[in-house]
Amino acid sequence: MYYVISIGSNIQPEQHVAAAISLLVQDFGSLYLYQRVYTQAQLVESNRVFINSVLVLSSTLTATELKAQLCHIEESLGRDRSDPKRSIKDRSCDLDIICHLELWSESWKTDLTESYVQQVFDPASKQAPIQLGCQLFSERPAAIYFQAQASDKFIVDQKPDALINWLETSFLRN
Numbered sequence: 001m002y003y004v005i006s007i008g009s010n011i012q013p014e015q016h017v018a019a020a021i022s023l024l025v026q027d028f029g030s031l032y033l034y035q036r037v038y039t040q041a042q043l044v045e046s047n048r049v050f051i052n053s054v055l056v057l058s059s060t061l062t063a064t065e066l067k068a069q070l071c072h073i074e075e076s077l078g079r080d081r082s083d084p085k086r087s088i089k090d091r092s093c094d095l096d097i098i099c100h101l102e103l104w105s106e107s108w109k110t111d112l113t114e115s116y117v118q119q120v121f122d123p124a125s126k127q128a129p130i131q132l133g134c135q136l137f138s139e140r141p142a143a144i145y146f147q148a149q150a151s152d153k154f155i156v157d158q159k160p161d162a163l164i165n166w167l168e169t170s171f172l173r174n
Contacts, residue, residue, distance in 0.1 A: 001100050002056055002057070002058055004055075004056050004099045004101070004108055005056070007052065007053050007054070008091070010046060010051075011078070011090050012092065016077050016078075017036065017051050017053065019077055019093075021033065028057045028058070028059055029145070030143065031143075032143050033054075033142050033144060034055065035125075036120075036130050037051070037122075038125070044087075044091075045088050054120050074091075098112075099111075
């Protein structure tokens, strides 16, 4: 199953988005990350700027199981999920499942309604720098792979065909 997930942060967003991506890649082996952009807070009582993006990962987990894992990552990065006002407060990490697909298709993009998610796909949006390990993400989307060996490392594919490469790798892995 392919899951499309929104990711955002407005508390030390460069560090928290990178940390969330790192945890997700360690848990799932690889993911595809669309461009990262700065956005203004919406429906949140804050003047802090967000970094938002959208990512795709492949998993055999059910949506409920994956959501529990995403909540655990949010909590590990400092989000208080027990706070009844958590949806209108600043957050170190916010991970939400946008949709899930048995077969890959980008048709979900036509159903996007949240402005902060739409901005991820707007070429005019201001790019946000994210560093994972020693590698700085450029403005392009990236396929990110985790290689667990004696010296754990991340491999970032930022070529124009990164999505195709990631899908082929994901398909071969299943």
